[in-house]
Each structure stands twice: as C-alpha cells, then as structure tokens.
Amino acid sequence: MTRKTRRITGVAFAAVCAAAVAAPALAAPATPMHGGGHGGHHWPWPVPSRYADLQILSFNDFHGNLEAPSGSSGRLQTGPATTDTTNVGGVEYLATHLKQARIGHKNTVTVAAGDMVGASPLLSAAFHDEPTVESLNTLGLDITAVGNHEFDEGYKELQRLQRGGCIDDGDGANNQNSCPAGRFKGADFQYLAANVVEKRTGRTILPSYAIKRFPNGARVGFIGMTLKDTPSIVTASGIAGLEFKDEVATANALVPKLKRQGVNAIVVLVHQGGTPPASTPYDYTCKGGGTLSADSPIIPIVKNLRPEIDMVISGHTHQPYVCAIPDSNGKPRLVTSASSFGRLYNDTEVRYDRWTQDLVRPTEADSRNNLVTRTVAADPAQTALIAKYKELVKTIASKIVGTISADVTKTQNVAGESQLGDLIADAQLADPSVVTGGQTPVIGFMNPGGIRADLTYANSPYGEPAGKVTFEEAFTVQPFNNYLVSMTLTGQQVYDVLNQQWAGANAGTAAKVLQVSKGFSYTHNGSSVVDGTVALNGTPIDKAASYRIVTNNFLSDGGDNFPAFRDGTGKYFGGLDIDAFANYLTGLEGQGGYTPGPLTRITKAP
The missing domain is CATH 3.60.21.10 (Metallo-dependent phosphatases)
Structure with missing residues (x-):
C-alpha cells in the first residue's frame, strides 16, 4: 500500500x-435491559455512548511559507x-x-x-x-x-x-x-x-x-x-x-x-x-x-x-x-x-x-x-525537506542582481505612492521585451497588492554585503511570475483606469492606488482624479490622444477591478515581471545602484 x-x-x-454507499444509522436503543437478578436481561455487547468526540484542526492561507x-x-x-x-x-x-x-x-x-x-x-x-x-x-x-x-x-x-x-x-x-x-x-x-x-x-x-x-x-x-x-x-x-x-x-x-x-x-x-x-x-x-x-x-x-x-x-x-x-x-x-x-x-x-x-x-x-x-x-522531516530545497535553490536565489543605498519600502504615503511602487513601475517601463513595432511604452502601472515585501538594506541572506540585492530578495517583492503586457489606451481610458481606483467594486474599500512610472503624475481627492491634473512629463494628457502603456497581465485582464485595462488595443506580451525588475536593478549598477527618490508622482488634494 x-x-x-x-x-x-x-x-x-x-x-x-458521490458513489459511497450510505451506512445505516445507529438506532437509539430501547429502554435498557439491566443485567443481574430479578429476571433482568442484558445487552450481549456494550451499548456505545450516544456521543463521540471529534477533533477538527485547521489553518488557511499558508502561501508556501x-x-x-x-x-x-x-x-x-x-x-x-x-x-x-x-x-x-x-x-x-x-x-x-x-x-x-x-x-x-x-x-x-x-x-x-x-x-x-x-x-x-x-x-x-x-x-x-x-x-x-x-x-x-x-x-x-x-x-x-x-x-x-x-x-x-x-x-x-x-x-x-x-x-x-x-x-x-x-x-x-x-x-x-x-x-x-x-x-x-x-x-x-x-x-x-x-x-x-x-x-x-x-x-x-x-x-x-x-x-x-x-x-x-x-x-x-x-x-x-x-x-x-x-x-x-x-x-x-x-x-x-x-x-x-x-x-x-x-x-x-x-x-x-x-x-x-x-x-x-x-x-x-x-x-x-x-x-x-x-x-x-x-x-x-x-x-x-x-x-x-x-x-x-x-x-x-x-x-x-x-x-x-x-x-x-x-x-x-x-x-x-x-x-x-x-x-x-x-x-x-x-x-x-x-x-x-x-x-x-x-x-x-x-x-x-x-x-x-x-x-x-x-x-x-x-x-x-x-x-x-x-x-x-x-x-x-520538515527540517530535512527545507534543507534539501535550500541547497537546490541556491544557484537561483543567491545571484546578486543589484544594489540599493537604503531601505526601499512598499509603505504608501497619504496619496498612495510608495518607493517600491515607483521602482517597480520604472522597471516595467524600461523593459525592452514589451517594445513592439517601434512602439515604446510611456506610462507604467503596477498594482499595489502585487508588491509583497520591502527591500531591506541590511538584509544579507547569503552573506552578501549590505545593500546588495539577491534574486531571492527581488522575487520576494514580486512572487507571482506575471508577464508584462504593453497596450494602447486613449487619454480618456487612462482617466478611466485611475478613477476605477475608487469606483465599482473598489468603492468603499481600502483604495487600490496604482503605482506609476516616472514622468507620469496626477492629483486625486480621495474619490476621483482631479480633472486636468493627469500629466506626462509635465504636459496634461489629451483625452482624445493615444498612449502606449505597460502593466502586468493580471491588470491587463482587468484584475483588482480595473476593467478599463481590458479595452486596451494592440496588446503585446513581453517577459516576466520579476525578470524586468531584476534586470532594471542590474542596469543601475553602473550608476552606483538605486536610491529612493521623493514621492511626488501622486498627490492628494487638501
């Protein structure tokens, strides 16, 4: 067996x-027949207790930890x-x-x-x-x-x-x-x-x-x-x-x-x-x-x-x-x-x-x-299993992919922008795998729920110098292996995407403020975008014009209740988001690595 x-x-x-055959129910016993004298009778076997004790152990959302x-x-x-x-x-x-x-x-x-x-x-x-x-x-x-x-x-x-x-x-x-x-x-x-x-x-x-x-x-x-x-x-x-x-x-x-x-x-x-x-x-x-x-x-x-x-x-x-x-x-x-x-x-x-x-x-x-x-x-047994896979994963996990000068966190400011959100959106925008037909994206969008951990300066899981980022650390930030997708949206559709942060199924919940790439900016009032503030490189976008954008395939499919992404045209699948992230960090090595900048892309009106 x-x-x-x-x-x-x-x-x-x-x-x-189910094809299982039902077992007969245990009938309630008749009035018990007592053993001993006075002409009493007794059961030929012990009468089981009416009640049996069961234990249900449970857990949830283990996520491979x-x-x-x-x-x-x-x-x-x-x-x-x-x-x-x-x-x-x-x-x-x-x-x-x-x-x-x-x-x-x-x-x-x-x-x-x-x-x-x-x-x-x-x-x-x-x-x-x-x-x-x-x-x-x-x-x-x-x-x-x-x-x-x-x-x-x-x-x-x-x-x-x-x-x-x-x-x-x-x-x-x-x-x-x-x-x-x-x-x-x-x-x-x-x-x-x-x-x-x-x-x-x-x-x-x-x-x-x-x-x-x-x-x-x-x-x-x-x-x-x-x-x-x-x-x-x-x-x-x-x-x-x-x-x-x-x-x-x-x-x-x-x-x-x-x-x-x-x-x-x-x-x-x-x-x-x-x-x-x-x-x-x-x-x-x-x-x-x-x-x-x-x-x-x-x-x-x-x-x-x-x-x-x-x-x-x-x-x-x-x-x-x-x-x-x-x-x-x-x-x-x-x-x-x-x-x-x-x-x-x-x-x-x-x-x-x-x-x-x-x-x-x-x-x-x-x-x-x-x-x-x-x-x-x-x-x-669990210790042995972990040790086995820690050895097998070393080649992938320990590879140095970049350098950071300080902690880069997913903590959002009052407007909803985070350092790590900026970094990831920039990495997606810079990824060459999503360029097609000479069309290069000019705006990147990242869903905050896909950012799962901070990049910590002092973390050295393989004994690497402080500030060095391993592939394992980068993966922990983005563990979903999503593909990047470039597409064309009109300016109006860009507004629609942004307003869906507080509309439909996202209304009344913790705001899902999309993280955006450098050069793109806007102001919101906590329930909608302030009209005229959505800008690319300082110039308000034209609602009738077309803009090439990049995001992951989760958002491209309307995930997190952003259906406006589904209406994008000319969709083109690139590489994995984790590869774009790791490659971007590697590309910054010649500039001394990555230093978090000011959070000024998204602002909230008073």
Whole structure:
C-alpha cells in the first residue's frame, strides 16, 4: 500500500455526486435491559455512548511559507497593545504543534481553507510549489479547499499539483525548475473545488466534497470552495473556460447529495473571510459582544447556508477569529479563520451524535486559535525537506542582481505612492521585451497588492554585503511570475483606469492606488482624479490622444477591478515581471545602484 493510499483511507471524494454507499444509522436503543437478578436481561455487547468526540484542526492561507516568515509577517499580536507580539510560524514548528494537538485524539482530521500555494517564497515558488505540497503531505493535511492563489499558474497546474507529474520547463528556465530531485508524486491530501466548473463539460475541475470516515464510525462531509470573485483577482488566461459559481448556492445544492448518503454532519471550507476589529490579538472571538466588520464577505455566506451545515472554516482575509454568526433560522453557526503563513492553527472540539449521525453544533467555547510558537522542537522531516530545497535553490536565489543605498519600502504615503511602487513601475517601463513595432511604452502601472515585501538594506541572506540585492530578495517583492503586457489606451481610458481606483467594486474599500512610472503624475481627492491634473512629463494628457502603456497581465485582464485595462488595443506580451525588475536593478549598477527618490508622482488634494 502506498503512502498516498494510506493517507486517503477513510476519506471519500466526489466531483458532483458521490458513489459511497450510505451506512445505516445507529438506532437509539430501547429502554435498557439491566443485567443481574430479578429476571433482568442484558445487552450481549456494550451499548456505545450516544456521543463521540471529534477533533477538527485547521489553518488557511499558508502561501508556501516553509521557513519561518521574517519581520511583521512572522509575528502576531498576543495582547491588547499592538506592541504585544510573539514570533510565530515556520512549517517545522507547525508540524510539531499539530502532532502535539493530535495526542489523545484518535478521531481527528486536519483541513485547510485555501491558498496553500501561490505568492510563495522563492524556496517553494522556484519549484512550482512542489516543495509545499510535499511538506503538506508530511504535515498530515487531509483536505483543503482551493483558494484564488491555487490558480496563479492556471488550473491545469493546480490539477498537476493534485495528481503529480513533472513540467518540462527547460530545467530552470525563467528561474523555475520542476522536479529538481526526481519524480513529483502530487498531493496526498485532497483539493476540493465545488464551485469551479468547466463551462464545456459542466463538471468541477476537482472534487466538490470529501467524506471523512473516523475510526469511531463518525462520518463528516467537507465541502470546499474558493470565493466566487476569484476571476477578478487572478490572471484570466489561467482560468479560461471556467465558471466560478456562487458559494452559497453551490454548498446548499450539495447538502441533499450528502444527506442521501447518510452524511448529516457537514462542514464548509471556503476561501472567503471576515475582518475583526483593528488591533485585536490572535485569539479574538466574538464572545462577549465582539463582532466581525459588517461588510465582511463571509457574513452573508454563513447566514444563507442551509441550516444543515454545522460549521464554516474560512480564509482569504488573513485574519484570526472565532465567531458565531446566525444562520437562516437564527441559530448560531461557528466560523473560524487562523490568520496566515502558518502562524496559527485552529483546534475545534466537536461532538458527533450517533443517533442522528450529525454534529452537535460547536460553539465559540469549543474552538480556539493557537500560536505556532518556535519554542517547540522542530519537526525533523520538515527540517530535512527545507534543507534539501535550500541547497537546490541556491544557484537561483543567491545571484546578486543589484544594489540599493537604503531601505526601499512598499509603505504608501497619504496619496498612495510608495518607493517600491515607483521602482517597480520604472522597471516595467524600461523593459525592452514589451517594445513592439517601434512602439515604446510611456506610462507604467503596477498594482499595489502585487508588491509583497520591502527591500531591506541590511538584509544579507547569503552573506552578501549590505545593500546588495539577491534574486531571492527581488522575487520576494514580486512572487507571482506575471508577464508584462504593453497596450494602447486613449487619454480618456487612462482617466478611466485611475478613477476605477475608487469606483465599482473598489468603492468603499481600502483604495487600490496604482503605482506609476516616472514622468507620469496626477492629483486625486480621495474619490476621483482631479480633472486636468493627469500629466506626462509635465504636459496634461489629451483625452482624445493615444498612449502606449505597460502593466502586468493580471491588470491587463482587468484584475483588482480595473476593467478599463481590458479595452486596451494592440496588446503585446513581453517577459516576466520579476525578470524586468531584476534586470532594471542590474542596469543601475553602473550608476552606483538605486536610491529612493521623493514621492511626488501622486498627490492628494487638501
């Protein structure tokens, strides 16, 4: 029996409907027959307790963080003050914490709510996230929903991560290398994608649900989904031909399918989440009057799911919370989220009613988020896996690509401009791969959400002198391997793009202020662009004229709710954004490297 076979024993999967045969329900015993004298009778076997204890361990938004995250990404607030923090995370420690949590629990399952891969550190991303899948296999993950980042390299690649096999990627072309040490066998755990359907066939790209059979006879159905808005935040080419259906309608339609198989205990794993109050500690719960923000997308999902669904495990917002939200009958239903990057795991203790074959709904008191502290012993299998890939990645990671004279941060000023945003937009503008037919872009746009980390002057991961930037550091800033795309927009379309920073689905949210290249400037008032202030090299742009611009393929496809980019004409695909960034830094070496300049491209009207 293979290790994959051993792992999935006791878990049944289904794409649209399951073929599992329903087990008969355990009937409630009649009035007990007492043994002993007085003509009494007795059961020929011990009568099992009506209730069985189950443990559900969960986490979300791991993003391939095999090594302990650094800086603020590796800390969580542990007290009432924002300065009360603890260093947490690292899969070596997560594995140990989960093993310890399982002690004494024979009936346990480990599940996740999406974004296990994607936007990963180079240690995993350099190998198409194969190291993360191997790590999660060893970790004991049983089931996870897909998240939006599982589609970063397209849904076919997601299916490969599930099933195994290697990519013929030129043995390191584009700084990625599939199967560097041999065969990749795929995930032992099961990905679920209930609301992701191929338009051509009407079938889900991966199973819709899994039924976990516990040693004590309990059976629990897990439905897994990503957020329905995934198409607006991933590259369109990777999901061509797919439909992302409504989360509530999808889950509700699966409830009767599970119940027909005798599965009444149902948990939803959904890659959508909520937002607790600002500056709350890792163990935040809604007990005692607390609440999630009223505009949290998870709230209407939980409220409208069928009452038969017992619990929701959520993600996407990278927040920690344990809350009860009323269902359509007004009965509280538990919803949890365990932050991100493997810094927390959630432990929910539930009771299974053998008579009804259902869960006794867990409450906030039954569930707790736990810190992944680094004070426990590191898991040796995870340590060995990290060491293996750290050696394999050295050739790519340690290459010096440039020099900076000071920290270059993604922190935005009051107008929304950042040093790192300026640098990346300039790099895109300068990249020769997007020049076509003699047309050279004159404006560069970068989405702030694609800037994932700062460039730190003192950081020397390979012992290089301070200020030297390695490819690994550059990749950590831009980990998505997006392609650059040049296109032509009219001046009016440029205005449309800028105004979409505060319009449509971006209205009422934290502003997604696009970072722009040198020579381009404008003023906004916090809700729209001030007419006449949009200028190129000091000259107001002509709304009727045409301008060649460059951005990444994510924005080109209308990502982050910028549909005006879709109307660009003469689109031409260039190279990868990370290569443009690294090459730009290298090109500045003859000038002594890069020094951050003043933030004057975007201004906010008083």
